[in-house]
Amino acid sequence: MSAVPARPTFEHHREALGVGEAAPRISWRTTAPAGWAPAGYELEVTRDGAVASTGRVASPDSVLLDWPWEPLRSREAADVRVRVWGEGEQEPSPWSEPSTVEAGLLHPQDWAALAVGPAWAEEADSDRRPPLLRREFSLDRPVRSARLHATAHGVFRLEVNGRRVGTDELAPGWTVYGERLRCSTHDVTDLLRTGSNAIGSWLADGWYRGRLGFHGGHRNLYGTDLALIAQLHVVFEDGSEQVIATDGEWRAGFGPILFTGLYEGEHYDARALPRGWSEPGFDDAAWSPVRTAPAGAERFVAPQGPPVRCTEELLPVGVEAKGNGRFLLDFGQNAAGRLRIRVRGEEGRTVTLTHAEVLQDGELYTRPLRGAESRDTYTLAGVGVEEWEPAFTIHGFRYAQVEGWPAATIEPGDVVFRVLHTDMERTGEFSCSDPLVERLHENVVWSTRSNFVDIPTDCPQRDERLGWTGDIQVFAPTAAFLYDCSGFLASWLRDVEAEQLEDGTVPWYVPVIPGDFWTPPKPGAVWGDVAVLTPWTLYERTGDTGVLAAQYDSARRWVDLVERLAGPGRLWDTGVQLGDWLDPAAPPESPADARTDRYLVATAYFAWSARHLAETARVLGRDDDAQRYAALADEVREAFLAAHLREDGLLSSDAQTAYALAIRFGLLSGEQQRTAGARLAELVREAGGRIATGFAGTPVICDALTQTGHLEEAYLLLLERGCPSWLYPVTMGATTIWERWDSMLPDGTVNPGEMTSFNHYALGAVADWLHRVVAGLAPDEPGYRSILFHPRPGGGLTSASARHLTPYGTASIEWTLQGGEFAVTVQVPTGATGRLVLPDGTTQRVLSGTHRFTSGVLAADPVG
Numbered sequence: 001m002s003a004v005p006a007r008p009t010f011e012h013h014r015e016a017l018g019v020g021e022a023a024p025r026i027s028w029r030t031t032a033p034a035g036w037a038p039a040g041y042e043l044e045v046t047r048d049g050a051v052a053s054t055g056r057v058a059s060p061d062s063v064l065l066d067w068p069w070e071p072l073r074s075r076e077a078a079d080v081r082v083r084v085w086g087e088g089e090q091e092p093s094p095w096s097e098p099s100t101v102e103a104g105l106l107h108p109q110d111w112a113a114l115a116v117g118p119a120w121a122e123e124a125d126s127d128r129r130p131p132l133l134r135r136e137f138s139l140d141r142p143v144r145s146a147r148l149h150a151t152a153h154g155v156f157r158l159e160v161n162g163r164r165v166g167t168d169e170l171a172p173g174w175t176v177y178g179e180r181l182r183c184s185t186h187d188v189t190d191l192l193r194t195g196s197n198a199i200g201s202w203l204a205d206g207w208y209r210g211r212l213g214f215h216g217g218h219r220n221l222y223g224t225d226l227a228l229i230a231q232l233h234v235v236f237e238d239g240s241e242q243v244i245a246t247d248g249e250w251r252a253g254f255g256p257i258l259f260t261g262l263y264e265g266e267h268y269d270a271r272a273l274p275r276g277w278s279e280p281g282f283d284d285a286a287w288s289p290v291r292t293a294p295a296g297a298e299r300f301v302a303p304q305g306p307p308v309r310c311t312e313e314l315l316p317v318g319v320e321a322k323g324n325g326r327f328l329l330d331f332g333q334n335a336a337g338r339l340r341i342r343v344r345g346e347e348g349r350t351v352t353l354t355h356a357e358v359l360q361d362g363e364l365y366t367r368p369l370r371g372a373e374s375r376d377t378y379t380l381a382g383v384g385v386e387e388w389e390p391a392f393t394i395h396g397f398r399y400a401q402v403e404g405w406p407a408a409t410i411e412p413g414d415v416v417f418r419v420l421h422t423d424m425e426r427t428g429e430f431s432c433s434d435p436l437v438e439r440l441h442e443n444v445v446w447s448t449r450s451n452f453v454d455i456p457t458d459c460p461q462r463d464e465r466l467g468w469t470g471d472i473q474v475f476a477p478t479a480a481f482l483y484d485c486s487g488f489l490a491s492w493l494r495d496v497e498a499e500q501l502e503d504g505t506v507p508w509y510v511p512v513i514p515g516d517f518w519t520p521p522k523p524g525a526v527w528g529d530v531a532v533l534t535p536w537t538l539y540e541r542t543g544d545t546g547v548l549a550a551q552y553d554s555a556r557r558w559v560d561l562v563e564r565l566a567g568p569g570r571l572w573d574t575g576v577q578l579g580d581w582l583d584p585a586a587p588p589e590s591p592a593d594a595r596t597d598r599y600l601v602a603t604a605y606f607a608w609s610a611r612h613l614a615e616t617a618r619v620l621g622r623d624d625d626a627q628r629y630a631a632l633a634d635e636v637r638e639a640f641l642a643a644h645l646r647e648d649g650l651l652s653s654d655a656q657t658a659y660a661l662a663i664r665f666g667l668l669s670g671e672q673q674r675t676a677g678a679r680l681a682e683l684v685r686e687a688g689g690r691i692a693t694g695f696a697g698t699p700v701i702c703d704a705l706t707q708t709g710h711l712e713e714a715y716l717l718l719l720e721r722g723c724p725s726w727l728y729p730v731t732m733g734a735t736t737i738w739e740r741w742d743s744m745l746p747d748g749t750v751n752p753g754e755m756t757s758f759n760h761y762a763l764g765a766v767a768d769w770l771h772r773v774v775a776g777l778a779p780d781e782p783g784y785r786s787i788l789f790h791p792r793p794g795g796g797l798t799s800a801s802a803r804h805l806t807p808y809g810t811a812s813i814e815w816t817l818q819g820g821e822f823a824v825t826v827q828v829p830t831g832a833t834g835r836l837v838l839p840d841g842t843t844q845r846v847l848s849g850t851h852r853f854t855s856g857v858l859a860a861d862p863v864g
């Protein structure tokens with residue numbers, strides 16, 4: 001017996017400390033020889049010193065299994081391990097290493113903490129100086145363990161005895177705070193000591209009361225207060241406990257941050273840092289009492305995904321001295337994050353850091369930032385070498401200007417780009433023989449990283465950075481391949497439902513902020529369909545029916561709304577629609593004016609969401625709903641054909657997006673589809689391979705061409721380098737995906753449109769086609785229980801590969817084409833099976849292990 005199960009995992013948590021599920025589902029991966037098939041398992045739990053087991057369970061399953069014991073109590077920890085049996089085996093594998101899961105505070109009554117904040121009066125619309133909070137306490141016995149549970153109105157950072165707690169950034173993130181406020185849990189055992197201790201907190205406006213949105217933005221969206229809510233649970237060696245919670249004993253004072261805003265930047269005067277303020281013995285007599293208020297614990301939730309963290313550091317690839325202490329830095333990569341500086345200079349000198357995505361005429365070009373100043377300042381204390389990084393702001397940039405630098409040069413390590421985003425596990429890779437396509441894929445990865453900052457944003461740089469629902473709806477399949485974003489998106493989808501109107505309207509972006517045209521929200525296709533299609537994507541990629549169940553009511557209310565709006569005719573041809581947003585033919589000032597009728601797009605999406613809602617209902621065992629919504633999808637399809645299919649077989653909008661949607665969404669059949677596919681291919685050829693789609697058409701056009709037998713035209717689109725195309729930005733030096741096909745014009749100037757971001761993932765949705773078609777790796781059953789290997793070479797590519805960490809383990813494919821001979825190697829993880837479709841149509845079923853094929857013939861025995 002040589003099967004080896006890995007440590008179990010719980011739900012979609014990378015770290016299972018302070019989880020919010022009392023009965024977290026359990027998963028594990030197994031490594032075993034080729035062909036080994038699971039047939040049973042045994043789970044064992046140790047809690048409170050007692051051991052319990054499921055006994056042998058006859059099942060091949062290993063993904064998101066129900067918790068088989070009594071639910072966890074608040075703050076209870078349990079160690080879980082697993083062993084497995086293969087088909088025909090009597091003896092089990094060795095036990096896995098145990099994994100620990102620990103519950104957070106699961107019930108509102110578990111909280112004794114109050115919300116505490118500065119009591120001084122502030123002007124609600126002014127730039128407000130962030131406070132510090134502190135409290136001292138004493139521990140009279142040795143500590144066995146300590147957990148600090150905390151959240152805030154605003155963003156916060158904690159210190160215990162002068163040392164930072166955790167590595168989270170911009171905590172508690174951005175949720176619909178009135179409904180859901182995240183609380184994090186930290187193990188602070190090693191930070192405490194017997195005797196005197198102190199806990200301190202930095203606080204800042206963040207999303208809670210900082211400026212958000214365009215056209216000047218809005219302040220105080222969730223309240224005018226800043227407050228910390230924290231509860232420290234200490235368990236002593238003798239088993240006794242002590243709780244230190246935020247209450248009226250805390251004190252408030254000012255620190256060195258003079259102002260900080262997500263858009264504006266941070267201004268820090270190191271001379272104003274109260275030395276030792278978060279350590280015991282600090283004299284806080286001049287500080288003020290705090291204001292207290294009820295914590296509102298009924299809205300507290302535990303994180304479902306990882307926090308924002310620094311995940312990488314970049315050094316400049318170019319430093320240009322501009323004279324008088326001014327330097328222009330190029331970090332070689334557009335990303336989201338902040339600069340950390342290391343500087344020595346005289347007291348009172350101020351170093352200014354300004355950020356931008358692009359240069360024009362050799363200088364920072366900040367017009368695309370609109371109202372986001374993106375400028376940080378640091379005033380030196382003059383105490384030798386000083387190191388500083390802003391705490392509560394974030395910028396999207398590649399270039400930075402440093403002014404006021406006290407030295408003649410910037411040495412390596414003096415200025416470092418700290419890349420920030422939600423710390424998701426990387427799960428997908430892609431490569432191929434074309435370096436430009438590889439760079440395109442890498443640009444998609446970087447735009448994902450830059451815009452998965454607690455919520456899925458549109459862009460990380462300008463005065464926006466909102467959770468646009470349409471953007472993530474089209475991009476979720478790509479994101480779910482590249483990263484384990486299940487917990488991240490499942491959390492955000494809860495906010496989508498929280499912001500959904502009573503009539504079923506899904507807002508354009510979530511969380512909602514006031515925004516002229518955009519509020520109150522109006523129903524819009526593509527964007528509102530996120531309620532149905534994104535949960536389905538997560539289910540398809542992870543096998544998690546829980547996200548379907550959690551979002552079912554939201555999805556149903558959206559489709560029911562569109563059904564009412566369309567009426568008995570089943571055509572959605574009214575209201576505000578963005579349609580094929582950012583079609584390259586649309587004028588810069590009017591990005592919704594696409595070649596494809598916006599109401600054609602709306603009705604096509606109506607049919608697509610109704611069909612997926614029917615499938616969702618089927619998976620959940622809601623048979624009556626499944627039949628009802630399948631019939632509705634059929635009715636919408638017929639209405640679409642009656643309204644938009646002409647007698648000659650062409651569509652009312654003779655445009656790339658129209659045909660791509662009709663084909664990909666299953667609205668055509670037989671000869672209709674063949675005619676549409678031929679016309680789509682003809683349009684692509686007539687355009688010389690130039691793309692002519694926006695947000696709606698771009699994710700589906702290559703699939704539509706592939707589906708109708710026009711792979712050559714799909715590769716023509718992929719490999720075109722002229723503007724507009726996917727590779728045009730790559731030829732212009734792009735390191736991320738642009739918002740517009742021509743965010744930078746061929747002459748090197750920036751597009752004059754108001755919306756011109758250079759880091760916007762939506763048009764990068766083509767990467768999903770790269771993974772599934774060019775490389776040939778896709779789920780054949782939900783969660784990759786069966787894996788489809790179906791490479792379709794073309795475009796002169798001589799090789800491609802993809803790798804994905806599925807719920808069962810790593811699946812991969814690598815193919816080469818040399819001298820007319822096609823060779824492919826596929827890897828199937830233990831617990832899954834594969835279906836390989838070769839370019840000549842030959843199909844092979846493969847079991848777990850590594851398999852090599854040449855020209856459709858098995859070239860060697862499977863290797864483990």
